Amino acid sequence: MKWFRAAFLFSIVMLYAGCTRNPVGSPGSEAGTISSDPDAPFPVVRSASITRENSFVPGDQLAEQAASNNAFAVAMYKELIAEGENLFFSPYSITAALAMTAAGGAGETRQQIRDALQVTLEADDFDAAINGIDLSLMTYADATEGVTLRVVNSTWMQVGWQFKVSFLDHLSRFYGAGVNLMNFVSEPEECRTVINTWVADQTNQKIENLLTEGSITPATVLVLTNAIYFLGDWIYSFDPEYTSEIDFTTSGSTTVRAPVMRYDEPGKNVTMRYSRIGNARALDFPYKGDRLVMTVILPDNNEFITFESSLNLEVIDELIAALDSTELQVSLPKFEFTYGTESLKDALIALGMTDPFIAGKADFSGIDGSTTLYIADVLHKAFIAVDEEGTEAAAATAVIIERSSWDPDEAVFNVDRPFIYVIRDKQTGTILFMGRTIDPTAKE
Numbered sequence: 001m002k003w004f005r006a007a008f009l010f011s012i013v014m015l016y017a018g019c020t021r022n023p024v025g026s027p028g029s030e031a032g033t034i035s036s037d038p039d040a041p042f043p044v045v046r047s048a049s050i051t052r053e054n055s056f057v058p059g060d061q062l063a064e065q066a067a068s069n070n071a072f073a074v075a076m077y078k079e080l081i082a083e084g085e086n087l088f089f090s091p092y093s094i095t096a097a098l099a100m101t102a103a104g105g106a107g108e109t110r111q112q113i114r115d116a117l118q119v120t121l122e123a124d125d126f127d128a129a130i131n132g133i134d135l136s137l138m139t140y141a142d143a144t145e146g147v148t149l150r151v152v153n154s155t156w157m158q159v160g161w162q163f164k165v166s167f168l169d170h171l172s173r174f175y176g177a178g179v180n181l182m183n184f185v186s187e188p189e190e191c192r193t194v195i196n197t198w199v200a201d202q203t204n205q206k207i208e209n210l211l212t213e214g215s216i217t218p219a220t221v222l223v224l225t226n227a228i229y230f231l232g233d234w235i236y237s238f239d240p241e242y243t244s245e246i247d248f249t250t251s252g253s254t255t256v257r258a259p260v261m262r263y264d265e266p267g268k269n270v271t272m273r274y275s276r277i278g279n280a281r282a283l284d285f286p287y288k289g290d291r292l293v294m295t296v297i298l299p300d301n302n303e304f305i306t307f308e309s310s311l312n313l314e315v316i317d318e319l320i321a322a323l324d325s326t327e328l329q330v331s332l333p334k335f336e337f338t339y340g341t342e343s344l345k346d347a348l349i350a351l352g353m354t355d356p357f358i359a360g361k362a363d364f365s366g367i368d369g370s371t372t373l374y375i376a377d378v379l380h381k382a383f384i385a386v387d388e389e390g391t392e393a394a395a396a397t398a399v400i401i402e403r404s405s406w407d408p409d410e411a412v413f414n415v416d417r418p419f420i421y422v423i424r425d426k427q428t429g430t431i432l433f434m435g436r437t438i439d440p441t442a443k444e
Contacts, residue, residue, distance in 0.1 A: 052176040057132030064121055065129035067313075069095055071118035074313050079347035081308070084251060088339045089382045090395030096153060096226040097397035098348075099130055100177065101356070101375065103170045104367035109355045116353035127174035146233035146288030146390075152202050153177040156195055156223040158184050163222075167367050177224075184220040192216040195223060195398070202227035203394035206383040210396045212341050221373060222401040230393045232287035236270070238263055238388035243334060259334040261388055270330050275322035279303045282319040285332065287390060294391060295320060296332065332386070340381030344397075348378060359404030367401070376402040 073091035080087055095117055102113040119126050134151050141149035153175040157163060159182065171177040180198075182191045192211045199210045207227065216223070238261035248258035263270050273284040280303070285294040297319060299307035345357060356362045362374035382395035418438045 051172065053128070053131055053173050054135060055128075057128050061121060061125055061129045062132050062136070065119075065126065065133065068118045068120055069133075070316070071313050072116075074311065074316070075118065075351055076344075076347060078311075079350050080342070080344075086337050086339070088337055088384050088393075089342075089380060090228055090393075090397070092151075093226045093228045093382075093395045093397045094344065094378070094380060096130060096134075096151070096175065097224050097399050098378070099127060100153060100155070100171055100175055100224045100226075101364075101399045101401070103127065103174075104164075104167050104364045104373075105356065106363045106365050109361075109363040110366075112353045112355050116348055116351040124174070127170070131174045140289065140291055144289035144291070147292065148229070148231040149292075150202065150227075150229045152227050154180060154198065154225050154227075156180045156182050156191070156225065158182060158221045161221055162368050162370075164367060164369055182223075184216060185218045188216040188218055188220060189213070195225065199225060199227050199396045199398075203229045203383075203396060204231075204392075206392070206394035207381050207396045210341055210379060210381050210398055211400075212379070215377060215379060215398075215400060217376075217402065219402040220376070220400060221403050222367065224399040224401070225396065227396040228394065230292075230391070232292055233390040235286045235288055235290060236263060237390070238332070240388045242266075243388060246331075248333060260331045261334050262331045267329065269327040271325055271327050272330060273323040274326035274328060275319050275324065277315070277318045277322055278307075280307050280315075280319065282323060283330065284323055294386075295323075334387050336383075336385040338381070338383045341379050342381065344378040344380050345375075359402075362404075364401065372403050373401050374404055376400045 069092060072095060076089065076091055076094065077087070080089060098113055098117055102110050102117075105113055114126070121129055137149055137151065141147050153171070155168075155171060155177050157179055163179075168179055171179075180194075182194070184191055192213075192215065195216075196209055196211050200206075200208045206229070210225075211223075240261075242262040242265055243259055244262075245257045246260050247255040248260070249255050273286075275282045280297055280299045282295055282297050285296065287293060297316070349357060356364075356375045359374045360371075363371050364373040365371055367373055377400045379398045379400070380395065382393070384391065384393045418436065
């Protein structure tokens with residue numbers, strides 16, 4: 001298969017070359033602070049003066065941003081649930097992608113994004129806290145055997161567009177995001193393939209085709225992406241010998257046969273962190289290192305709809321705060337699920353993020369100094385697999401930004417309708433002949 005992989009990588013390089021026919025360099029204004037990245041698999045530019053910040057962030061700010069992340073998670077959950085359907089998403093990935101977008105917003109546009117994300121920290125403290133959480137998690141994962149965690153950000157920009165270097169510096173400083181120069185105007189579908197390949201590579205091929213066909217157009221100016229990948233082994237792995245199929249009630253009296261994992265044979269107790277508040281119980285399933293954990297919340301029989309309708313962050317916090325070591329019998333379904341690609345546009349509008357999606361009303365002047373940009377869509381896709389050994393999860397988010405003044409004819413010059421023409425002297429500027437053609441088949 002080595003020859004196949006080599007051929008595939010070569011085809012991607014050739015495809016990217018088609019997307020970026022201009023040489024890598026400054027994407028626009030404020031030249032002199034952009035340098036190329038020679039180690040990138042395809043042309044990337046980064047700020048030469050700003051690198052990712054690794055400074056101390058106060059613990060209270062990290063906690064405040066974590067609370068904002070969690071409040072957004074519950075709010076988005078409420079918007080995305082659909083009757084009788086599974087749901088899995090990464091609020092952290094969505095927050096990161098929209099935080100990068102907000103960095104280029106101004107006025108009401110920026111505030112609406114922050115409000116939708118439930119942000120309470122001021123100005124750059126918000127970005128610094130996200131960066132601090134990122135780096136803390138990376139440090140933990142790097143030092144913990146049995147845990148892989150990767151959170152990466154990237155930007156994909158139309159070559160030649162006048163992006164503000166202050167915006168690029170901000171993305172580099174707080175998100176470690178490089179700039180990939182693309183030619184969306186000429187080859188939107190080819191560039192879409194390149195971005196999808198990058199996302200798949202960052203997520204161990206678990207998130208493929210994040211950007212659906214037609215999502216990238218010649219009007220696209222900027223795509224901001226976040227990808228997150230997690231692979232964690234349980235501290236206490238399940239014994240495959242005791243995995244068996246049981247009736248799993250989906251709703252009412254409807255059941256399906258589903259594989260369920262156990263630590264020991266049925267009837268045996270194990271000690272785990274458990275709690276009960278009202279009509280629901282919670283149980284922690286910890287991963288190696290005992291920092292990351294899957295907390296399963298189980299409403300009582302026939303209480304799921306009632307519990308979910310009243311679900312809020314306070315309820316989750318209460319269940320988590322009440323967790324304590326308890327002996328009990330434990331089982332957990334073995335499952336795998338892919339969610340998306342899903343447009344988050346309607347959900348975000350419902351959370352108050354309206355102006356950023358409206359051409360002519362959105363203000364992303366922090367990106368390029370103009371008010372011609374707006375968010376065309378926010379796409380999200382996620383994957384999870386839970387088995388006896390642990391959990392593999394991945395997600396990716398893409399914010400697609402277009403120009404409102406885009407005319408499709410700008411990219412193509414097909415003379416397929418009446419036209420006017422002149423024959424002129426370039427040196428003196430004198431027009432020697434002038435005419436128009438209404439019907440090119442008419443001879444006289």
